[in-house]
Amino acid sequence: MNLAADSLSRARAPSTLPALVTAGSRLLGLLGVLAMLASVIIEVVGRSFLGHATIWVTEVTTYLVVAITFVGAPFVVSRNANVRVDLVLDRLSPERRDAVLKALSWLSVFVALTVLWKVTGLWAENLKSGTRSWSLLNTPLWIPQSAVVVGLTGVVIALAGSAASRSGLAGYGPLAAALLFAILGGTGLVSAGLSPHLWVLVLAGLTGLSAYLASGGRAVIVAACVTGPAVGLFVATADMALASRSAAMVAALFVLLFSGLPVVFCLFAVGLFAMLFWLPPVSLNVIGERTWEAVNTFEFAAIPMFVMMGAVLVRSNASGEMFAATRLAMGRLKGGLAYASILASGIFAAVSGSSLATAATMGRVAGPEMLAERYRAELAYGVLAAGGTLGILIPPSIAMIVYGPMAGVPVTELFMAGIVPGLLMIAAFALVVLLWTALDGTAAPAGQGYALREKLLALRGVAPFLALMILVLGSLYAGIATPTEAGAVGVVGALGISLARGTLTLRSVVGALEEAALATSFLLMIAVGSAVMSFAVDFLSMPQELVRLITWLNLSDIGLFVAIVILFLILGMFVEPISMVLMTLPILLPVITAAGWDPLWFGIVLVMLVEIGLITPPVGMILYVLAGVSDQKVSLGRISVGTLPFVGAFLAMALLFFAMPELVTFLPELVR
Incomplete structure (x- = not known):
């Protein structure tokens, strides 16, 4: 008996220290996000409503970004989240x-x-x-x-x-x-x-x-x-x-x-x-x-705030009512649930900032209903995959928050520039559904009409999302909060919605804090690795040589654009989207500068191109998310096939924005 206990003690010895380290990392990561939320809210309230700006919040928040990134990294390792x-x-x-x-x-x-x-x-x-x-x-x-x-x-x-x-x-x-x-x-x-x-x-x-x-x-x-x-x-x-x-x-x-x-x-x-x-x-x-x-960098503080906002919202279970509202609105149309899924994904994307959260949430809510009503699985999950990509195009967007400081473009302008492309992508996805159901009559059942009173009552499900959208973007463009601070304002709003719905619990708050700490650490650690690699790239003058090569090849603008699209299509099959931005931007920025392209316009196009990577096999992350939330009722292969028409819509819209860049830039130019 003593020998057995002795043996067990020796077996546990090596795991004790790693377990303590990861437990401490988790705790410090959660406390870091909580401290960041508190400090930013203090700054917003003090500056905008009490007339007393602090002198410490910006610097302390920046150091909290560093702390969450590195002290939270062992927690990321323990969760295998890299x-x-x-x-x-x-x-x-x-x-x-x-x-x-x-x-x-x-x-x-x-x-x-x-x-x-x-x-x-x-x-x-x-x-x-x-x-x-x-x-x-x-x-x-x-x-x-x-x-x-x-x-x-x-x-x-x-x-x-x-x-x-x-x-x-x-x-x-x-x-x-x-x-x-x-x-x-x-x-x-x-x-x-x-x-x-x-x-x-x-x-x-x-x-x-x-x-x-x-x-x-x-x-x-x-x-x-x-x-x-x-x-x-x-x-x-x-x-x-x-x-x-x-x-x-x-x-x-x-x-x-x-x-x-x-x-x-x-x-x-x-x-x-x-x-x-x-x-x-x-x-x-x-x-x-x-x-x-x-x-x-202070701007990176927006990442944990927007992630936490989306995480709190997901845990509030408000998405089910919101989908019900969009379903009633699209009821008469053939394939109405598919249109409703696109619209609901766009609304959810406008407050979550995360494509994976959008896809996972709508996959759980809309996927089973479409299968139950005998939608073709390829159409049902292709729509959900495409709708999920809207999470990093429709503002607020984590990808834009990452791109802005690196490219020297104001995040507020990127958010504004993403509005019209986001709405046009929703329209493009709806057109794909229209053509699909017209060409294949068995892909979706006939629609069902609903009374006006039912539709009006269902609008209550959209109200929390509209309120949060107005709160976040309104505080941003009214000058009450900066892009970094708007995320914290959104967290407070999401907590308020969750409290009003009776779903706010200590477990849900801790879960949201965990999600924010994990996402911040693994994303920004990639930024650190990219910075180390980019030093070698810069030291050897690789971007400058690439610019000279492109100049020597005498590529037209469309030729260069197609080359960049092909690059991201290939990378998107294997590499996570934010990683793609961080890996490629140090090399591509000198190229687009030499080509005379507007970095604001390119930021939106870049976000679109990395979005395609989310739904292209074999490593499109949304494909795996949807396969998981479907409880394996729909295979990865069928989901991949269903996304192909939407990938085509993405590419067509990217070419449209190349031909007509003013579709991207005119809104920011109106307010400059």
């Missing part, structure tokens, strides 16, 4: 998939250790020099930068905990040594006179030893097989022309993406390999600076 391309992994047996995932976790540990090493160096340098922010608070920078160091340390521990497959403390000794080596080496307390390449080699060796002891030799072999081809591409092209190195970088990125390595670690790894094999050794120091600066 985005990855599962195309190859899904074709493996469960046993092999598990082995590969463990190997990829150890590869992620090595990348995180390397980033931690350089981030600690930046933190120690600012601590020693007493560097402060240029704000009124004059904050010592080492204080908020501590969150980056703590968060990355937690990521290493959480990843190792998820990868370990042996009981006892096997593997944790070398891992502890690697952590100490990275942290003490970054602070300068340990200086063995090693070159940066040898430092990285030591970290790789300690990680490999830990992987061998904790997960077995297979994990080391698989990690080497994943890393080898990518490293080989960088080594082989080190002395080649820029074109060859550019091709090698893209190829290495796709090798890592298709291996199943999370997108954030793919970006970090490509940037790291470029610095190790192509750039001067001192360039590694930029990792710390880029990691800190990438998310030290």
Whole structure:
């Protein structure tokens, strides 16, 4: 009995620390989002209604963005919420998939250790020099930068905990040594006179030893097989022309993406390999600076606020009544439920800002009803997939919030520019339904009329959404709140709606806070990885060379546009939309600037192109969401077939906006 208890204690020992780390990460992430909500509301109320603006909210909120991103990252690891391309992994047996995932976790540990090493160096340098922010608070920078160091340390521990497959403390000794080596080496307390390449080699060796002891030799072999081809591409092209190195970088990125390595670690790894094999050794120091600066931006505070607003709204169950209202409005039309789904998706999108939330919510509400009334499954779920994409086109939009600061375009103008394209996309989807039901009489049943009194009573279901839409966009354009602050105003409004409906509970609030913390961390960690990779891209002048190549090819505007569309169609089959924006924007912005295109117009077109990726197989995320909420009653293949006509509508509308850019820009120009 004692031996059994002793054995159980040893088996649990290695998982105790990762569990504590992830529990702490979850708690701090939730508290960070809650503190951000409170601080932003204090600023809005104080400035707009009491005439007393604060001097601390902007800076504190910015530091909360950093804290949620990094301190919340171990929580993301524990929930397996990091985005990855599962195309190859899904074709493996469960046993092999598990082995590969463990190997990829150890590869992620090595990348995180390397980033931690350089981030600690930046933190120690600012601590020693007493560097402060240029704000009124004059904050010592080492204080908020501590969150980056703590968060990355937690990521290493959480990843190792998820990868370990042996009981006892096997593997944790070398891992502890690697952590100490990275942290003490970054602070300068340990200086063995090693070159940066040898430092990285030591970290790789300690990680490999830990992987061998904790997960077995297979994990080391698989990690080497994943890393080898990518490293080989960088080594082989080190002395080649820029074109060859550019091709090698893209190829290495796709090798890592298709291996199943999370997108954030793919970006970090490509940037790291470029610095190790192509750039001067001192360039590694930029990792710390880029990691800190990438998310030290107040505008990103809008992301957790809009995500939380949508999450609270989903949990209020108001969407069912709203769909009922749109159903009655479209009752007489053949295929009325399909039209109602498009309209309801557009209304929900106007307050959620998230395509996945829109698709999941409407999939649960409208999908079963359409199947029950014998709609063809392809039409029913094709409509729901297309309607889901409206979440990041109709403002507010998380994709626009990400694009705006990166492209130097005001988010308010992007929101306004998205209104007309969003309405036109709703009309285009309705036209697809009209043609589909006309060509295939069995795709949808005949409509049913409803009395005017029933329709008027049903409008109550739309009222909460209209009120929230007016609250968010009204506070924004009335000057009461900035785009970042409007999200917090929306959260308060969504909480009020939920309270009025009697659905506001502690569990629903905690769930919404969790969703906001997770989404913020995994999205902005991708932004950090992209910033590290883009340094190598910028250092080698790849965007400038691309501009020169396009100039040399003498592509017409339409030729360049078609090339960009094809690029996003290919990427969209494999990469998550926000990741696409973050990965491609540093390269594309110089190209569109050289072409003389309006970055405001391009922002809306870019959002449309990444939306297509949400519904294109094999990795369209909305397809998987809908397959899941259908309880597997509709296969992924049938949903994919159903989306094809709507993909065609997307492409046709993108060409229309290229030919008539004023459809996108005229509203913002009216208020300039």
